[in-house]
Amino acid sequence: MxxxxxxxxxxxxxxxxxxxxxxxxPITNSTLFMVLVTILxxxxxxxxxxxxxxxxxxxxxxxxxxxxxxxxxxxxxxxSSYHTKRVLPIIGxxxxxVGISNYFGLVPGLGSITFDGKSLFRIATxxxxxxxxxxxxxxxxxxxxxxxxxxLWGHINKxxxxxxxxxxxKKGGLAPIYMFVTILIACLDIVGEFAKAVxxxxxxxxxxxxxxxxxxxLIGIFAFLLPSFWVAFGMLGxxxxxxxxxxxxxxxxMQAAGPEPGEKK
Amino acid sequence: xETQYIAKALIILSMVATAPAEAWVAAKAxxxxxxxxxxGDSIFPKMIVAMAICESTAIYALVAFFII
Numbered sequence: 069m070x071x072x073x074x075x076x077x078x079x080x081x082x083x084x085x086x087x088x089x090x091x092x093x094p095i096t097n098s099t100l101f102m103v104l105v106t107i108l109x110x111x112x113x114x115x116x117x118x119x120x121x122x123x124x125x126x127x128x129x130x131x132x133x134x135x136x137x138x139x140x141x142x143x144x145x146x147x148s149s150y151h152t153k154r155v156l157p158i159i160g161x162x163x164x165x166v167g168i169s170n171y172f173g174l175v176p177g178l179g180s181i182t183f184d185g186k187s188l189f190r191i192a193t194x195x196x197x198x199x200x201x202x203x204x205x206x207x208x209x210x211x212x213x214x215x216x217x218x219x220l221w222g223h224i225n226k227x228x229x230x231x232x233x234x235x236x237x238k239k240g241g242l243a244p245i246y247m248f249v250t251i252l253i254a255c256l257d258i259v260g261e262f263a264k265a266v267x268x269x270x271x272x273x274x275x276x277x278x279x280x281x282x283x284x285x286l287i288g289i290f291a292f293l294l295p296s297f298w299v300a301f302g303m304l305g306x307x308x309x310x311x312x313x314x315x316x317x318x319x320x321x322m323q324a325a326g327p328e329p330g331e332k333k
Numbered sequence: 334x335e336t337q338y339i340a341k342a343l344i345i346l347s348m349v350a351t352a353p354a355e356a357w358v359a360a361k362a363x364x365x366x367x368x369x370x371x372x373g374d375s376i377f378p379k380m381i382v383a384m385a386i387c388e389s390t391a392i393y394a395l396v397a398f399f400i401i
Contacts, residue, residue: 082399082400141378144374144375144378144379145378145379145382267389270389270392270393270396271385271388271389271392273396274392274393274395274396275392277396277399278395278399281399308381311378311381312381312382312385315378315381315382315385316382316385319382
């Protein structure tokens with residue numbers, strides 16, 4: 069009876085498994101998944117937007133809904149159309165990629181396509197390499213934005229206030245203590261930049277991987293009806309994690325970016 | 334093998350504070366929306382982001398739970 073009601077499955081490993089190598093560069097199953105998602109997206113976009121019209125067809129209407137939803141979400145955080153327009157290409161792509169990857173986790177049987185005993189596709193966002201790469205890339209872009217807005221000197225001064233340190237040096241008295249504290253805080257800020265990328269990516273990875281593992285555990289306990297509630301909750305979770313990832317990157321952008329041109333400092 | 338289970342139990346204990354923290358964020362956000370329903374659209378995404386930050390400790394614990 070127990071064997072009939074439950075379905076035992078191995079809990080997927082925490083890292084991706086290498087399928088094959090190209091010149092020493094390992095192609096893992098999450099890489100294959102990313103390629104699949106990218107190809108599907110490109111094909112879908114090209115087919116849906118083949119003929120653009122003022123009165124949108126079904127495909128075009130879908131993309132307009134997605135675009136407007138992402139734009140509205142970013143706009144509630146930036147609260148300025150200039151910043152929204154500027155940041156939309158990169159954060160919008162992150163939104164769409166992460167969202168589609170998360171929702172692919174609900175497609176049944178995707179993990180069952182195996183090659184050489186390893187599953188051929190692994191949900192890209194439940195692999196820490198992908199999420200860390202996305203977050204780190206986004207943080208690098210935000211630093212470039214900051215350098216563009218404030219100049220290289222201004223950007224360095226945001227972390228290590230060299231100008232203020234120079235002024236402090238001329239003063240006597242307690243100034244060395246202040247300088248010491250300022251340098252400590254500067255070190256913390258620099259570590260904080262890395263911590264940003266790590267925390268954002270760990271959050272997405274942890275949620276998606278936990279969802280995967282919990283599904284396996286629930287199927288192992290009772291394979292009927294019970295996992296369906298978890299899958300329904302997973303649909304909400306996939307959306308929320310997409311919004312959180314994108315929103316946090318937008319919040320970091322707002323910290324990094326300069327004021328709108330024409331706006332008084 | 335047994336120490337591993339003790340470590341896992343301790344890690345789960347670190348998740349205890351997350352639920353009250355998230356509940357507090359949600360409660361305050363609901364209060365704010367109740368007081369000023371028009372601001373709901375702007376409060377909701379901020380609430381989600383704040384909750385995600387509260388949740389991060391639990392997520393680190395979860396990752397550690399799987400790694401051990």
